[in-house]
Amino acid sequence: GAGVSQSPRYKVAKRGQDVALRCDPISGHVSLFWYQQALGQGPEFLTYFQNEAQLDKSGLPSDRFFAERPEGSVSTLKIQRTQQEDSAVYLCAGGHGSGANVLTFGAGSRLTVL
Amino acid sequence: GQQVMQIPQYQHVQEGEDFTTYCNSSTTLSNIQWYKQRPGGHPVFLIQLVKSGEVKKQKRLTFQFGEAKKNSSLHITATQTTDVGTYFCPASGTYKYIFGTGTRLKVLA
Known part of the structure; x- marks a missing residue:
């Protein structure tokens, strides 16, 4: 596609529910990042994929967060047993290369946990 | 990733005034990028700087x-209301970009 597509754009979950956020990157993007952005803050790194390999998951806040990119294209960020502090915008970004990249961000998925 | 400190955190300017934001690192950076995020939007890449002493202009x-x-700086001459947003200067080691809190610019018409 022409850009990075994320869905859903908005998600309201009750505390304790599981959610899945999808990222459809630009074709050919080797690198894929997930960031979490709380209101008024900068994007916080969550995890990084190079093709289908998850090379860095050091930013995932807890074991309730899980990300996958099984075929090296579409990626899913799953949050189990959501908590109110998980409320944020989740941004997906892709880059062509495997090293220092120009990042193209998607519009984000805004998660609100009640 | 390498983290940089960005100042100021907030800046309000009158339309037509100039604006500058600064990023500083305690370690040598391999490169630095600049992104702009409009209110309610997502970060959009502006530019990447790689060479020592490099200066690049975009309008x-x-x-x-x-x-x-x-260190790096972004200077905007004669701000316009379209310049409103948060400007980030993430630096990267091998692949990871650390964004920090950025500088939030408000332009008063």
Whole structure:
């Protein structure tokens, strides 16, 4: 596609529910990042994929967060047993290369946990 | 990833005034990028600086990379309301970009 597509754009979950956020990157993007952005803050790194390999998951806040990119294209960020502090915008970004990249961000998925 | 400190955190300017934001690192950076995020939007890439002392211009925006590659600045001449947003200067080691809190610019018409 022409850009990075994320869905859903908005998600309201009750505390304790599981959610899945999808990222459809630009074709050919080797690198894929997930960031979490709380209101008024900068994007916080969550995890990084190079093709289908998850090379860095050091930013995932807890074991309730899980990300996958099984075929090296579409990626899913799953949050189990959501908590109110998980409320944020989740941004997906892709880059062509495997090293220092120009990042193209998607519009984000805004998660609100009640 | 390498983290940089960005100042100021907030800046309000009258339309037509100039604006500058600064990024500083304690370590030498391999490169630095600049992104702009409009309110309610997502970060959009503006530019990447790689060479020591590099200066790049985009219309009213001037980007500089310090001689020691430890600092960078973004200067906007004669701000317009379309410049409103948060400006980030993530730096990268091998692949990871650390964004920080950025500088939030408000332009008063």
